[in-house]
Amino acid sequence: MKIKINSGWPIVFLILSIFLGSCKGRSSETTNADTSTTITSPADNTTNKNPDTATVVISADDSLRNMLTDAIKDYPGVTATTDQGVVTLTGNITREKLPKLMMSVNALHPKKVNNKLTIK
Amino acid sequence: MALQEKYKELINAAQRASVRNLTVTESDNVLYINGTVSDGQAKDDLWNIYNKIDPDFRAGDLILNIDASAAAGTKAKVTTESSNLNIRKGPGTDQEIIGKAAHNEIVSVLSKANEQWSLIRTDKGKEGYVYTQYLTQA
Numbered sequence: 001m002k003i004k005i006n007s008g009w010p011i012v013f014l015i016l017s018i019f020l021g022s023c024k025g026r027s028s029e030t031t032n033a034d035t036s037t038t039i040t041s042p043a044d045n046t047t048n049k050n051p052d053t054a055t056v057v058i059s060a061d062d063s064l065r066n067m068l069t070d071a072i073k074d075y076p077g078v079t080a081t082t083d084q085g086v087v088t089l090t091g092n093i094t095r096e097k098l099p100k101l102m103m104s105v106n107a108l109h110p111k112k113v114n115n116k117l118t119i120k
Numbered sequence: 121m122a123l124q125e126k127y128k129e130l131i132n133a134a135q136r137a138s139v140r141n142l143t144v145t146e147s148d149n150v151l152y153i154n155g156t157v158s159d160g161q162a163k164d165d166l167w168n169i170y171n172k173i174d175p176d177f178r179a180g181d182l183i184l185n186i187d188a189s190a191a192a193g194t195k196a197k198v199t200t201e202s203s204n205l206n207i208r209k210g211p212g213t214d215q216e217i218i219g220k221a222a223h224n225e226i227v228s229v230l231s232k233a234n235e236q237w238s239l240i241r242t243d244k245g246k247e248g249y250v251y252t253q254y255l256t257q258a
Contacts, residue, residue, distance in 0.1 A: 054143035056152050070213045070236055070251065095176070099167050102177050104253050106185050107235060112150050114180045 058085040059109040071104040078117065085111030093117045123151040123181055130169045130184075137162045139186065149181060156187045160199065160256040163188035189238070189252045190229045196240070196255035198225045207248035211237030219246040226258050 059067070061082050068080040068087065077092040078101065087110040093101060098119065105113055123146050124131060131153065134142055139155035139162075146152070157163050163186045170184050171177065190196030198205045198221045207219035211233040221227055221242055230239045230247070238252045 052143050053145045054152075054154065056145055056147045066212070067236055073213045098176060099164075099171060100253070103163070103167060103184075103186075106183050107187070107253075109185070109235070110183060111148075112180050113177070113183065115177050119176060 056111075057109050058111045061085065064108055064110060067108045068105070071108065072101070075101050080105070082110070086114065087112070088114040088116060090116050091118070092120050095119050121146070123149070127151055127153070127170075127173060127182060130166060130173060133169055134166055134186075137166065139166075150183060151181060152183045152185070154185045158188070158257060160188045162186075188256065189232075190255050190257040192229055192231045192238075194229055195226050195258040196229050196238075197258040198223055198227060198250075198254060199256040200254045205250050205254050207240070207242070207246055207250055209248060211239075211249045213251075215249065218248050221246075221250065227255070229255065 061084065064082045064085065064087065068082065072078045072080050072089075075093060075097065078089060079091045081088050081090075087105055087108075089101070089105065098115075098117070102113070102115070124144065131144055134153065134155060137157060139157050142153075142155040144151065144153050157166075166186055167184065170182065174182065200223050202223055204220040204222055205225075206217045207221055208215040209218050210216075219242070221240070225242065227240045227242050227250075230241055232238050232252065233249060236252055237249045238255060239247070240250050240255070241247045
């Protein structure tokens, strides 16, 4: 009996070491799997970089006309008309004031802005 | 797609500038870029790129709508050119002027009435509507 138990220990160690060895092998496989996941992720990033598209909302002419009155109030010499959402700006403006006016008009949800202003 | 190519630098900058709710849509040969930013400088930077790609905004092929206005419940700075900002009884330039906010004054934004007008309160307690474009998040 005693001899059998003593001779059994090395076998237990052998089995344990084989088991641990195979575990180690599995964990390295897992690492490889993660790496391959990382390789696919730049493709996901590229997809995310494409911004969302949305339905274009265009203001009705009546509403646009009212809003344009307010938008051009501080720009004497500028006239704004609208037809089916297309805003046309005419008159005179300085180059330094133009961006602010355009920001204001672009925020009103027009279909299009035709800038026919003469820049002084 | 051709317009997205033309304004590629602008679209890329909008993505880098962390524009929230950014949408880019092309319809009937006009490109629509919408989004929200938290400071006026980010908006100005995007408009400078637009002006560089399409000098003086002549092409009529882009609607750039970047909202940098102060949100309700926050403080805003009056960013007029130099003059005082009219505080009106209601949302519209046809409404009575009931007060003024000074250039660079900090005011509280109570709510947004519509696309153009915000209800504000000054530190002196004057309440009324001002043109949102002249408010910048403080």
